[in-house]
Amino acid sequence: MVPPYRAVRELGNFHYAPSMSPKRHPPASPERRTFLQKGALAGAALVGAPAAAAAQAAAPPAAAQAPPPLTHAVESAEPEDIQVLGDNERAGSDYMIDVFKSLGFEYFFANPGSSFRGLHESLLNHGGNTAPELITCTHEENSVAMAHGFYKVDGKPIAVMAHGTVGLQHASMAIYNAWCDRVPVYVILGNHADAAIRRGAEWYHGVQDAAAMVRDYTKWDDFPWSLTHFAESAVRAYQIAMTPPMAPVVMVLDGGLQEHPISRNERLPIPRLTMPVPPAGERGAVEEVAKMLVAAENPVFVADRMARTPNGMKMLVELAEILQAGVIDQGSRMNFPSRHPLNQTQRARAAVVDADVILGLELVDYWGTVNALRDQLHRTTRRVAKTTAKLISISTGDLYIKANYQDFRRLQDVDLAIAADPEATLPALIDAVRRLVTGDRQRVFQERGAKLAQASRAAAEANRVAATFAWDASPVSVARLCAEVWNQIRNEDWSLVSSYYSNDQTNWPRRLWNFDKPYQWLGHAGGGGIGYGAPASVGAALANKKHGRLSVAIQTDGDMMYSPGVLWTAAHHKIPLLSVMNNNRQYHQEVMHVQKMCNARNRGIDRGEIGSQLSNPNIDFAKLAQSMGVYAEGPISNPNELGPALARAIAVVKKGEPAVVDVATQVR
Amino acid sequence: MRNLPRRRAHASACALLAVTLTTIGIAQAQNAPAPKPAAPAAAPAGKIDNGGVLFKKVGCYQCHANEAQGGLSGPRIGPALFPWARFLDYTRKPSGEMPPYSAKVLTDQDVADIYAWVNARPRPPAVNSLPQLAP
Numbered sequence: 001m002v003p004p005y006r007a008v009r010e011l012g013n014f015h016y017a018p019s020m021s022p023k024r025h026p027p028a029s030p031e032r033r034t035f036l037q038k039g040a041l042a043g044a045a046l047v048g049a050p051a052a053a054a055a056q057a058a059a060p061p062a063a064a065q066a067p068p069p070l071t072h073a074v075e076s077a078e079p080e081d082i083q084v085l086g087d088n089e090r091a092g093s094d095y096m097i098d099v100f101k102s103l104g105f106e107y108f109f110a111n112p113g114s115s116f117r118g119l120h121e122s123l124l125n126h127g128g129n130t131a132p133e134l135i136t137c138t139h140e141e142n143s144v145a146m147a148h149g150f151y152k153v154d155g156k157p158i159a160v161m162a163h164g165t166v167g168l169q170h171a172s173m174a175i176y177n178a179w180c181d182r183v184p185v186y187v188i189l190g191n192h193a194d195a196a197i198r199r200g201a202e203w204y205h206g207v208q209d210a211a212a213m214v215r216d217y218t219k220w221d222d223f224p225w226s227l228t229h230f231a232e233s234a235v236r237a238y239q240i241a242m243t244p245p246m247a248p249v250v251m252v253l254d255g256g257l258q259e260h261p262i263s264r265n266e267r268l269p270i271p272r273l274t275m276p277v278p279p280a281g282e283r284g285a286v287e288e289v290a291k292m293l294v295a296a297e298n299p300v301f302v303a304d305r306m307a308r309t310p311n312g313m314k315m316l317v318e319l320a321e322i323l324q325a326g327v328i329d330q331g332s333r334m335n336f337p338s339r340h341p342l343n344q345t346q347r348a349r350a351a352v353v354d355a356d357v358i359l360g361l362e363l364v365d366y367w368g369t370v371n372a373l374r375d376q377l378h379r380t381t382r383r384v385a386k387t388t389a390k391l392i393s394i395s396t397g398d399l400y401i402k403a404n405y406q407d408f409r410r411l412q413d414v415d416l417a418i419a420a421d422p423e424a425t426l427p428a429l430i431d432a433v434r435r436l437v438t439g440d441r442q443r444v445f446q447e448r449g450a451k452l453a454q455a456s457r458a459a460a461e462a463n464r465v466a467a468t469f470a471w472d473a474s475p476v477s478v479a480r481l482c483a484e485v486w487n488q489i490r491n492e493d494w495s496l497v498s499s500y501y502s503n504d505q506t507n508w509p510r511r512l513w514n515f516d517k518p519y520q521w522l523g524h525a526g527g528g529g530i531g532y533g534a535p536a537s538v539g540a541a542l543a544n545k546k547h548g549r550l551s552v553a554i555q556t557d558g559d560m561m562y563s564p565g566v567l568w569t570a571a572h573h574k575i576p577l578l579s580v581m582n583n584n585r586q587y588h589q590e591v592m593h594v595q596k597m598c599n600a601r602n603r604g605i606d607r608g609e610i611g612s613q614l615s616n617p618n619i620d621f622a623k624l625a626q627s628m629g630v631y632a633e634g635p636i637s638n639p640n641e642l643g644p645a646l647a648r649a650i651a652v653v654k655k656g657e658p659a660v661v662d663v664a665t666q667v668r
Numbered sequence: 669m670r671n672l673p674r675r676r677a678h679a680s681a682c683a684l685l686a687v688t689l690t691t692i693g694i695a696q697a698q699n700a701p702a703p704k705p706a707a708p709a710a711a712p713a714g715k716i717d718n719g720g721v722l723f724k725k726v727g728c729y730q731c732h733a734n735e736a737q738g739g740l741s742g743p744r745i746g747p748a749l750f751p752w753a754r755f756l757d758y759t760r761k762p763s764g765e766m767p768p769y770s771a772k773v774l775t776d777q778d779v780a781d782i783y784a785w786v787n788a789r790p791r792p793p794a795v796n797s798l799p800q801l802a803p
Contacts, residue, residue, distance in 0.1 A: 375765060464801050468792035469737035469744060477737065483800040512801070588730065592741065595727035599767030605774065606725045643800070666734040 085261055092227055093122035093258040095268050099231045100159060102270045103238045105132040105186070107150070107542070109143040110161035111170075112136075115190025115205045118258030119161065132159065135542070135573055137535075138565030140167045144174030144248075145525075145532050146539030146566070147185045149497060152522035153543035155309060157184040157241055164191035164210035164252055172214055173529045178248045179217035180407045181332065181526025182305055182396075184241035185248040187218070192255040202255070211250040216404045221250035227268055230257065235271040244278045244308065244421045245396040278308075281394055281418040281425035288416060289359065289392055290432035294441055296357035296390075298448070299325040300344065302369055303335035306361040308423045310518040313337070315426040316361070322433055324449030326351045331510070332364065332523040338515040339460065341453030346463060346511065350455075352385050360393040360414075361422040367410035377600040390415045394422040407527065463511040475664045476639045478582060482508035484642045485552060485580055488650055492550040495519045497540035497577065498533045499554040500668075509554070519544065531562030534579075538570045541577035541658075550653060551576060555660075557583040557614055557621065564624055570658035571629035578653045580646065581621050581662040583635060587612040588667045625660035634662025711752035712777060714784025722782050726774060731766070736786045741765060746786030755783050 085091065096119055100108075108123060110116075123134055137143040140162045147158035162171050168189055178185045189210050192202040211221035220240045224230035230253070237249040262268075281289075293299050301320060307313045316336055320327050326344035328351055329336040336343050344351040352358065352369060360366050370385035385391075391414035398419035401408050418425065437445075467479035486509070495517075496509055515521045522540055525532035537553035544551045560581070570577055586609065595608040618635070625632035631652040633645045642663060649659035723729055723736070733739030736746040750758070756779050759769050769779070795801055 376767070460803070464795050464803065465792075466738060466744065467801055468795050468798065470733065470735035470789075471792050471798070472790070473735050475734065477733065477735065478739075479737075480800075483798070487800040589740070591727070592730045595730055596767045598727070599769060599773075602770050602772055605727060605769065608727050608730075666739075667730055668733070668740040 088264050089261040090264050091118060091122055091126070091258070092260055092262055093118040093253075094126040095227050095262070096230060096234070096253065096258065097122045097127040099234045099270050100132060101127060103235065103273060104156065105159050106154075106156065107135050108132045108159045108161055108188075109135045109137050109146050109539070111138060111140050111143060111167065113161070113163040113167050113190055113205070114199075114201065115163045115167075115192060115255055116161045116188065116253065116258065117190075118255065119188070119190070119253060122258075135569065137569055139563040140170035141174045141531055142535040142538075142563050142566045142569065144171045144178060144185055144187070145535035146542070146569075148174065148178045148181065148183050148526075148532070149522065149536030149539030149541075150543045151183050151185070151539075152536070153495065153497070153519050153540045157186045157238070158539070159186040159188055161188045161190070163205050164189035165205050165207050168210060168213055173527075173531065174535075175214050175248050176217045176405070177525045177527040177529045177532050179405075179527065181523065182245045182247055183526065184246040186237065186241055187214075187248055187250045189250060189252045190255060190258070191223070191252050193223075194254075194256055197256070210252045214248075214250060216402060217248070218250050219247035219400075221252065223252040223254070224257065225254075227257065227262065227266075231268065231271050235273050238273060239276060243276050244424075245400050278421035278424040279396075279399065279419075280428060281420040283428065285416065285418050286425060286428045287432045289394075289418070290429060290436055292357050292390055292392065292416075293323055293325070293359065293433060294436040296325075297444075298354050299323060299357040299359065300328060300351050300355040301325060301359045301361060302328045302330060302352075302363050303333075303361040303422075304330040304363045304365070305332040305523075306422050307333040307335045307518065308421070312423040312426070313518055315423070315430060319426060319430050319433065321449075322430065322437065322445075324445035324452070326355075326452050328352070328369075330363070330365075330369075331507075331521065332362075332526075334515065334518050334521040334523075335361070338510055338513065338521075340516075341456055342449065343456055344452060344459075346459035347455055349384065355385060355389050357390045357392065358385060360391070360395065362395050362397070363393060364397065364407075365409045366391070366393060366412035366414065370412065375596070392416045392418075394418045394420055394425050396421050460511075467508070467512060470666070472639060473666065474637045474639065475584070475666050476637065476642060477666050478668050479508050479512075480639050481580065481582060481642065481663055481665055482512055482554070484639070484646060485509075485554070486513045487643065488646045489550060489552060490514070492650075493548065494550045494552055495540065495544050496521055497544070497551045497553050498522065498537040500533060500556045500559065500582070519547075519549065530559050533559040535563065535566045537579065538566050538575055538577060538658075541570070542573070542575050545576060545656075550650070551578065553577060553579045555579045555581050557581060557585060557619060558587045560621065560624075561614070561619070565628070567625050567630050567658065567660070568628035574656050575658055576653045576656050577658045578646070578649055579625075579658065579660045581634065581660065582665050582668070583619075583621060583662055584665050584667050585613065585615040585618060586667070587614065591667075621660060621662040625658075625662075630658050630660055632660040632662065634660070635664045636662065637664040711783060712780040714777075714780040714782070716781070716784045716788050719781035719783065719785025719788075722774075722778055723785055726769070726778075728782060735789050737789075747789040747791065748787050752780075752783060755779070755786075 112120060123129060123132065137146065143160040143162065147160050150158050162168055175185065175187065191210050192198050192206045198206055215221060220237060222233040224233050234251060237251050241247065241249040303316060313335055316327065317340065320342045325342065327336045327342055328348045329343065329345045358370065363369060370383065370391065371381055372384050374380045393414045398417055467483055470477040471480055499509060533555055541551035590612040591609050594612060598605045598608045622632035622634045631649065633649060636642050636645055645661050649661045652659040731739055731742030732745050736744065738744035756776065759779050762768055
């Protein structure tokens with residue numbers, strides 16, 4: 001994996017290169033290092049001269065030859081051990097921070113690790129610990145999930161620093177979630193490539209190909225050999241991560257490259273970041289879609305990972321209103337206001353069944369939208385949509401796919417597939433539709449819109465009534481919990497930073513609350529990896545902080561137990577977040593699965609909970625949070641006590657701190 | 669009949685027929701109008717308390733939520749939504765996602781107890797009396 005040593009010369013400057021050859025390695029020994037220190041100026045002058053540089057490129061590097069000539073004075077003195085950066089020097093990692101600053105990272109998230117100590121120090125002392133500022137994490141899975149949540153609010157990636165081995169191993173599940181959710185996370189791994197100068201622990205933290213472990217679920221990675229190589233790859237990684245379909249990227253930074261001093265005279269330019277414009281649909285195809293939509297009797301839009309920016313939702317509203325077409329928001333992003341009269345999410349199945357044209361917008365599971373799989377002892381499938389319905393897809397999923405992990409879902413044959421970014425395509429589609437709408441069609445649209453509005457009003461009303469059942473029950477019903485939270489936040493500038501409610505049935509916030517801003521709904525974990533919710537909500541709350549928004553998480557117990565240390569991060573960095581525990585004291589989803597198996601096998605149906613319970617003893621989440629300096633109350637099992645407890649916790653959050661309210665709830 | 673699992677191809681004609689019937693069953697369940705509450709015809713007298721214990725113990729609560737009000741994967745099933753015949757029949761032979769409960773693992777009397785408990789769930793307060801649910 002490791003290419004042979006080469007002295008890297010660019011613009012006449014010598015750059016450190018990771019090497020397998022101890023002999024040819026510039027900082028191979030303390031003696032050599034001392035020499036470099038003493039001779040720094042001379043050396044700089046030397047490498048600065050093109051002729052000398054050329055000569056040195058031809059000959060083996062100095063270190064490979066005889067040691068420097070010793071004078072009597074040097075010989076008789078104790079070896080001088082000057083181990084500080086010379087006046088004319090800076091660290092390789094200083095330059096790295098300059099490059100990272102140029103990319104606009106607001107924060108670095110990290111659990112500290114020696115393989116990136118050089119970068120860590122540069123971030124603090126060279127970078128001044130601002131933009132990027134370092135946020136201390138207690139687990140690499142938290143670092144990445146926090147970055148995932150941050151991006152969902154901010155639209156900007158976060159860099160996560162981790163050890164190339166043990167750190168990445170911790171981080172990998174969260175990277176997988178981000179990958180499945182097509183969210184950019186900029187992963188920086190420390191690694192010591194040169195076996196000749198590794199300290200003891202660096203052997204465990206050293207790896208030939210660090211990124212290999214996550215290559216199946218990251219978009220790009222590199223292990224730069226020189227600082228110039230680093231800079232180009234750092235910028236390239238950012239561009240790749242942020243170009244739809246977005247995804248995590250990995251930069252492996254050699255410890256030597258970080259730590260070895262370089263001359264201040266070295267010309268190391270910072271490459272300019274130019275973000276590629278995301279691909280919009282081809283014009284002819286877009287016009288074809290417009291024709292189909294205008295002619296349709298019952299078109300429906302199904303949006304999943306569509307809205308990349310706040311503009312995405314605005315444009316989808318515009319298009320839906322022109323056509324008076326129904327919209328189903330599958331919710332990986334905030335695509336459509338929850339109470340818009342054309343929002344048919346609460347009657348999604350019926351809307352799909354009725355549709356004669358279905359337009360999927362970054363719709364990940366198209367097959368599952370128009371078909372159903374029956375999960376019984378023998379699995380069966382059936383089509384739900386009309387067989388005559390015309391299916392259209394606009395998705396970057398057609399532009400980029402990887403093997404091995406199966407997050408691409410089942411292949412759905414469609415009538416027209418446009419490999420493009422839907423948000424980038426919407427302006428042209430809106431124009432094309434506008435051009436085709438006639439007065440006659442408009443009258444049809446108005447009638448259709450009135451019917452859809454009626455249907456969505458009825459669904460909303462049914463939701464309110466459904467929430468009244470088990471209203472006074474203890475443990476608290478999930479509907480009651482969500483109604484109580486809503487009652488406290490409805491007049492605030494709020495953001496629901498995480499919840500595990502995915503399908504429509506239990507998605508009580510989306511059934512009851514009025515979501516109309518892009519940051520109010522942030523979607524899901526992506527890969528279904530539990531342990532996302534708690535850290536993602538802290539990351540998202542950090543992004544909301546500068547806007548003064550009230551961040552609210554509905555936090556499940558199983559999720560919290562993966563890495564509760566993130567509560568400490570929230571307390572330490574004063575991240576305001578109201579975390580309301582949906583504590584049903586079990587891995588409830590899994591209990592259901594085991595119950596299904598019990599029933600199907602017909603030999604005992606009352607033991608399904610074993611192995612999926614989180615009771616006996618019950619976990620005291622309030623104490624857990626308090627132990628890390630977080631304000632906390634609970635467990636609350638009387639629903640009437642919930643409102644006042646939430647109000648007290650919100651008062652704490654408004655002072656700029658996290659708070660946890662533990663609620664003993666029913667199952668979802 | 670497309671999309672059947674591959675293993676199915678080797679099944680007997682009889683099994684295929686059964687699947688066909690099941691598939692039709694799903695279609696009917698989907699299209700059937702919502703069942704009207706009828707007089708609970710021949711429901712055996714149920715023991716409410718035992719029904720509550722069973723509702724939890726045999727896992728109905730996991731999908732229908734603790735008070736039968738509807739949850740993650742099952743709809744609301746009470747109070748007083750279904751006639752007994754339908755309740756029992758569906759518990760035995762669900763046509764959708766619900767897993768079947770055979771008489772071997774849950775007797776008719778058990779189901780009757782559950783039915784009694786489900787129907788004894790308190791009626792909810794009027795939606796407009798709850799400020800938390802104000803639209």
